[in-house]
Amino acid sequence: MSEADNSKSGAGAPWTRRKVLGAAAASTAAVALGAGLAAPAIAQGKKLTYWGGLIFSDDANKLLTDTINEWGAKNGVQTEVVMINQNETTQKVSAAVASSSMPDALDVGLDLAILLARQGQFSTLDDLYKKIGDAQGGWYEGTDKATDTSAIAGGRVGIPFGVNGNLLLRRKDLLEPAGFKDPPKTWEELAAQAAAVNKPPVYGLGLALSNVGDGNTQMSVLQSYGGRIADDAGKKVTIKSDATKAYLSWVKDAWDKGLFPPGNTTWDGAGDNQAYLAGQAAFIANTGSVGIAAKKDDPDLFNGSAFSALPGGPKGVISPITPQLRVVTKSSPMQDEAKALLEYLSNPDFMNAYFNVAIYGPVLKAQEKLKAFDGSNTILVGLLDLAKNGTAPAWPDVYNAAYADLSGNFIIPKMVQRVVIDGWDFDKAMDEAQTQGQAIYDKY
Amino acid sequence: MADATFETAPARRAPGVTRLTIFAYLLVAPVLILIVALIGYPFVFAIWISFTDQVVGNAGKWIGLANFAYLSKNATFTASIWNTIVMVVVSDGLKLLIGLGLALLVNQALPGRGIFRSFLMLPWAMPGFVAFLTWRVLYQPIGGGINLILTATGLHSGVIDWLGQRSTAMPAVIVATVWRGFPFWFVSILAALQAVPKELYEAARVDGANGWQQFWTVTVPGIRQVVIVTVLLSSIWTANGFENVWLLTQGGPSDATIVFPVLAYFGMQTQRLGEAAAVSVYTLPVLIILVLIATSLMLRDEE
Numbered sequence: 001m002s003e004a005d006n007s008k009s010g011a012g013a014p015w016t017r018r019k020v021l022g023a024a025a026a027s028t029a030a031v032a033l034g035a036g037l038a039a040p041a042i043a044q045g046k047k048l049t050y051w052g053g054l055i056f057s058d059d060a061n062k063l064l065t066d067t068i069n070e071w072g073a074k075n076g077v078q079t080e081v082v083m084i085n086q087n088e089t090t091q092k093v094s095a096a097v098a099s100s101s102m103p104d105a106l107d108v109g110l111d112l113a114i115l116l117a118r119q120g121q122f123s124t125l126d127d128l129y130k131k132i133g134d135a136q137g138g139w140y141e142g143t144d145k146a147t148d149t150s151a152i153a154g155g156r157v158g159i160p161f162g163v164n165g166n167l168l169l170r171r172k173d174l175l176e177p178a179g180f181k182d183p184p185k186t187w188e189e190l191a192a193q194a195a196a197v198n199k200p201p202v203y204g205l206g207l208a209l210s211n212v213g214d215g216n217t218q219m220s221v222l223q224s225y226g227g228r229i230a231d232d233a234g235k236k237v238t239i240k241s242d243a244t245k246a247y248l249s250w251v252k253d254a255w256d257k258g259l260f261p262p263g264n265t266t267w268d269g270a271g272d273n274q275a276y277l278a279g280q281a282a283f284i285a286n287t288g289s290v291g292i293a294a295k296k297d298d299p300d301l302f303n304g305s306a307f308s309a310l311p312g313g314p315k316g317v318i319s320p321i322t323p324q325l326r327v328v329t330k331s332s333p334m335q336d337e338a339k340a341l342l343e344y345l346s347n348p349d350f351m352n353a354y355f356n357v358a359i360y361g362p363v364l365k366a367q368e369k370l371k372a373f374d375g376s377n378t379i380l381v382g383l384l385d386l387a388k389n390g391t392a393p394a395w396p397d398v399y400n401a402a403y404a405d406l407s408g409n410f411i412i413p414k415m416v417q418r419v420v421i422d423g424w425d426f427d428k429a430m431d432e433a434q435t436q437g438q439a440i441y442d443k444y
Numbered sequence: 445m446a447d448a449t450f451e452t453a454p455a456r457r458a459p460g461v462t463r464l465t466i467f468a469y470l471l472v473a474p475v476l477i478l479i480v481a482l483i484g485y486p487f488v489f490a491i492w493i494s495f496t497d498q499v500v501g502n503a504g505k506w507i508g509l510a511n512f513a514y515l516s517k518n519a520t521f522t523a524s525i526w527n528t529i530v531m532v533v534v535s536d537g538l539k540l541l542i543g544l545g546l547a548l549l550v551n552q553a554l555p556g557r558g559i560f561r562s563f564l565m566l567p568w569a570m571p572g573f574v575a576f577l578t579w580r581v582l583y584q585p586i587g588g589g590i591n592l593i594l595t596a597t598g599l600h601s602g603v604i605d606w607l608g609q610r611s612t613a614m615p616a617v618i619v620a621t622v623w624r625g626f627p628f629w630f631v632s633i634l635a636a637l638q639a640v641p642k643e644l645y646e647a648a649r650v651d652g653a654n655g656w657q658q659f660w661t662v663t664v665p666g667i668r669q670v671v672i673v674t675v676l677l678s679s680i681w682t683a684n685g686f687e688n689v690w691l692l693t694q695g696g697p698s699d700a701t702i703v704f705p706v707l708a709y710f711g712m713q714t715q716r717l718g719e720a721a722a723v724s725v726y727t728l729p730v731l732i733i734l735v736l737i738a739t740s741l742m743l744r745d746e747e
Contacts, residue, residue, distance in 0.1 A: 090713060094500040115715055119501030200603070201586050211694045262585035262605035265697035266613070280586055408714035414520075417698040421610055432519060439514060443497075443716075 047078035048334050048341065051092075051106035053324065054083040056289040060358035063350075071344050077337050087269060097121060104332035105341060108158070110146060110393060111404050113325050117153035118401070123328045124155030128339055132159060132346045137366035143323050146392050146399070158325030159342050161351070162360025165321045165390050166217055166285040166310055167382040173304030174202070174282055183308035187221055187250055190283060190311045194259045197282045203261040205254055206281025208413075209420065210267045215413030217285050220320060222247045222412060223396060224313030229406060230441060234398030237437040239415070240430040246314070248419055248426045255420040265417050277301070285310060288359040288379040307382035309389070321390035324360065355380060361387035402444040411437050491728075494721035504718055511722035521723070523699035524707045528727075531618060531689075531703055532682045536675060538622045543629025543674075548663075550630075551637045561634070568627035576691040579620035583607050583692070607693050613700045621688045625678060632674045633667055640666035669742055676738040680731055 052064045065081045072079030082103070084092055090112055096102045097116070108116075116122060133139045139160070149157045168183060168190075174197045175181075184190040194204025208214035219229070226243030230236060254260065261275050273290045275281040277298065284290065294302040310319045326345065328338040344350075348370060355362065355372035361383030362368055373384045393399045415433035418424040424432075494511055498504030515521045546564060550557050567575060582589040583606040594600040606616045644662045653661060686705035689695060695702035695710075704727050711720030 090715070094712070094715065094717075097501045115499070116501055119499070121501050211696050262603050263608045266607045266693045268691075268694065278587070405714045405716070409710055414698065417696060421608075421697045421700070436518065436520075439517065443514070 046333070047080050048072065048105070048337050049080045049082065049103035050341070051089075051103045052081055052083045053089065053107035053109075054085045055358060057292060057357050057359065060354060063354055063357060064345075067345065067350055068341065071341055075337075075340070077334075077341075079341075100331065102329040102331055104334050105326060105328045105338040107161075108325055108327055110323050110325065111407075113147075113158050113327060114149060114152065114399075115401065115404070117149045117157040120153070121330060122153065122157035123330050123332075123335060123339075124153065124157055125159055125328065125339065125342070126155045128343060129156045129159060132343065133364065136346070136348070136364040139364055140362070140387050142321050142390055142392055143363045143387070146321065147323050147325060158323075158327045159346065160323045160325050160363040161345065162324045162355070162358065163321040163363055163387050163390070164287045164324065164360055164383070165319060165386045166220070167288060167307045167379075167386065168310055169276065169284050169286050169288075169290055170306055170308070171197070171202075171282045171304060172306040183306065184311045187224065187311050187313050191250065191254045191257075191259065194254070194283055195257055198257070198259050200258070201280055202282060203275075203280055204259040204282050206261055206272050206275045206284035207264065208267045208272050209251075209260065209265045209416050210271065211410040211413060212267065212269045212271075214267070214269060214272055214285070215410055216407050218251070218416055219407065219412045220310065220318040221250075221313065224311075224315055224318040225250070226313070226315040229394075229397045229403060229412075229437065232398065234400045234402065235441060237434055237441050239411075239437050240427075240434040243315075244430055245426050248416070248429070251416050252419055252426075265421055288383060291379040292359060307378050309382070309385060317391075318395070319386060319390045320393050320395065321361075321386055322393060323363065359383070363387065400444065402441040405440050405443070406437055409436070409440065411440070490721045491725055493718050494725040496718045497716075498718040498721075500715040500717060507718070511719050512726070514719065515722055515726065520699050520702055521707060524702045524704050524723075527614065527699075527701060528683055528703045530614065531621070531685070532679050535618050535621045535625065535682050536678050538618070539626045539629045539678060540671070540675070542622065542626045543633050544671075546626075546630045547633040547637055550634060564630055565627045567624050568631075570624075572624065572687045573691060575624050576620055576688050579616075579623070580607070580692055583616055608697050610697060610700045613693055613697055617689055617692050617701050620692060621682065621685065624688065625682070628678065629674055632670050636667035636670035637663065672738050672741050676734055679734055683727060683731065 050068050052061070052068070054061055061083050065083065068081050069079050071077075084106075086109070089108060093102070093106070093108070093112060093116070097119075102121070113122070129139075133144075138144075140163075143160050143163060147156065147158055147160050149155070170183060170193075172181075175193055178193075178196045180193045180196065184193050191205070196204075198204035207217065209218065222244060223229075225247035227241055227247050228238045228243075231238055261280050264271065264275075267275075272281065272284040272286060273293065276284045276286070276290050277293060279301070288307070291302065291305065291307065294305060310317060312318070326342050328335060328342065332338055346364075348366070351362075351367060352370040352372050354360075355367070355370065356377070359379065361380070362370070362373065367373070368384060368388075373380055375381055394403050397403055411433050415429045418429040418432060419426065493504070495506055495508060496504040497507045497510070550561055550564070554560070585591060585603045585605040585608065588606070590606065591600075591604055594604070595602075604612065606612050640663060644666070645658055648658045648662050683703075684705055685703070686709065689701050689703050689706050690709065693701045695706040704723055708720045708723040711717075711723055
């Protein structure tokens with residue numbers, strides 16, 4: 001169509017600047033109106049949203065969901081429970097923080113709690129923490145110290161509800177016939193026992209050396225040999241040391257003897273679980289989830305297994321606890337309701353039922369007397385021991401953001417991989433870990 | 445006055461700007477706004493935060509090139525550059541060979557070729573995580589399908605830790621990546637082959653060209669543009685591929701299979717958004733160069 005045709009039809013008449021601006025304003029108003037209409041819909045549905053940490057136990061997940069909804073029904077509070085896979089909590093919470101769409105309350109691990117407390121994302125809960133502690137015999141010392149965020153957030157931001165950490169799970173049905181009735185007390189003993197039953201396809205040491213959280217168990221082994229990540233100020237990295245060299249000797253020796261199952265340098269988070277459940281590993285370090293799976297799916301394996309504390313090194317036992325917390329977000333318009341819910345969730349009846357189906361140790365001293373910890377469940381016995389005697393996260397190192405960053409970059413398992421996969425000598429591997437570690441610490 | 449107004453009014457009108465033109469712009473405006481909001485803004489924002497020390501929950505401050513300087517000194521980052529290049533070049537080379545070979549085969553008048561074509565598309569139709577987790581099971585050192593086949597056929601006895609050794613980890617990831625990605629090449633090249641006029645082949649035969657000469661003088665020029673576009677798209681997808689490496693090796697063992705997206709993911713895991721964005725931004729110049737090369741080749745073909 002020519003311009004002349006346009007003129008004839010009237011469509012080609014020139015638009016004035018005013019008309020164009022008017023059309024643009026109308027478009028903008030339409031977009032703004034669309035956005036504005038959505039807002040009241042969110043505000044109208046005032047309900048308490050809770051993000052629960054999804055764990056291996058379906059029973060535990062259901063119990064938490066049902067309990068929150070029942071509490072809501074009793075108290076006239078509309079509730080919505082969303083169970084978040086714990087492996088994805090960081091990503092989901094990060095996205096929620098960025099988009100200002102955090103729930104009212106949620107379950108978080110200590111790492112994320114500390115990081116976001118530093119950014120002022122959570123409400124302080126000192127009064128509630130004290131009230132619950134006073135009512136139930138006080139908090140275990142390790143939990144109390146590890147979860148104190150006063151220095152970074154002006155108060156406590158989380159109510160601990162359970163601790164986990166690694167226990168040593170062993171195949172007593174293989175070890176006892178080989179003459180090992182008692183669990184190994186040291187890593188050297190562990191390697192000796194593992195070597196005695198190492199008959200592929202059953203391998204002695206089902207420890208992950210890969211770039212996943214399980215691989216960071218090696219940090220505890222290193223520390224039990226006297227190695228340190230950084231100095232007491234938590235500033236200067238001190239990975240390169242004779243103690244680290246002694247630790248690397250232990251790993252390399254076990255590797256050369258073929259005690260580790262093949263593939264353990266690329267295992268995902270379930271690698272050790274699967275190896276143990278498939279009968280390919282005589283020992284693993286695990287939170288207890290494997291025990292629950294074995295109890296349900298392979299009773300023979302469960303009956304042939306036993307739990308104990310992690311072994312120690314020349315400098316003692318390093319068995320860090322990882323407290324899990326419930327937090328209230330500062331952006332929540334339902335602060336009082338969220339705090340009331342957290343108080344309700346700490347009641348002994350619920351926690352007794354929850355401990356029975358979940359894989360957490362207690363956080364309050366009175367919880368030791370709950371039926372769940374009467375000794376009939378060997379996993380919970382191990383977790384109770386961990387709660388009472390476990391070491392603080394990162395100890396003897398300082399647990400700070402740099403330490404968490406170094407852990408998240410798997411510097412120690414990567415150092416081990418340099419030795420066992422790439423064949424680097426200890427000094428070269430330690431040099432690289434030292435340099436990379438210091439670069440991380442220098443950022444903070 | 446009135447005459448003067450009539451004389452000046454047409455002079456203000458921009459040539460070619462009519463109500464219809466402006467109306468057309470208004471019609472496409474919503475799409476443009478969406479593109480800017482969904483692509484432009486995140487793109488520019490990612491570049492912006494790569495120059496900051498932003499962490500989750502804190503906007504951070506401008507730190508210039510510090511993230512890039514930190515990364516450039518990191519041995520893992522250096523490894524990820526090399527691994528990404530190897531992954532893209534070798535994967536795409538193999539995808540081209542397999543895709544072209546199968547497309548040439550299926551382009552022939554063979555019985556049951558329709559079923560064969562559909563069958564070849566299966567890897568691409570399968571969700572990525574299912575495909576790579578299946579490969580992970582196949583690669584299992586104990587009880588894995590590949591080792592079982594090797595043992596059963598007598599080709600090798602014993603355990604091969606496909607994903608746990610530096611020498612085999614990257615090839616294993618590449619094989620799985622090629623398996624998942626070759627159907628796109630196959631179907632693209634097949635479509636291009638079917639668009640090559642039959643008369644050209646007849647003319648070449650009349651001129652005495654043999655099969656090989658027909659391939660080089662008729663087939664290759666006929667599918668060249670499609671292959672260039674396929675190379676470009678596949679290179680970008682492979683360079684940005686995350687699930688293949690993450691589900692198979694998490695970048696290990698050691699740094700044998702670490703690639704840019706996995707490295708960026710590690711940055712995200714530690715909440716350091718600025719650093720994670722810097723990893724992604726590092727790939728930008730390479731991708732821009734790829735686009736420019738492909739575009740210039742395509743334009744040259746058109747000329």
